[in-house]
Amino acid sequence: xxxxxxxxxxxxxxxxxxxxxxxxxxxxxxxxxxxxxxxxxxxxxxxxxxxxxxxxxxxxxxxxxxxxx
Numbered sequence: 001x002x003x004x005x006x007x008x009x010x011x012x013x014x015x016x017x018x019x020x021x022x023x024x025x026x027x028x029x030x031x032x033x034x035x036x037x038x039x040x041x042x043x044x045x046x047x048x049x050x051x052x053x054x055x056x057x058x059x060x061x062x063x064x065x066x067x068x069x
Contacts, residue, residue: 032056035065 029038030045033053039045048055056062 030054032062035062035069037062037065 031038032043032045032055033048034055037043037056039054043061044057045054046057047053056065
């Protein structure tokens, strides 16, 4: 009987951990792979053409940010 209880509490704990990780992933800010700026309303992202990750939609400001780093 105690094995069943232990297994049940372990499953419940695993579900709690998984939900916490999903919540953290949803709230995490994405960063541009080229210039490193965080995504916001002023700097929306799109998929980089080479498939390397999220990148700024406005290439000119992204290049300007990279030049100032």
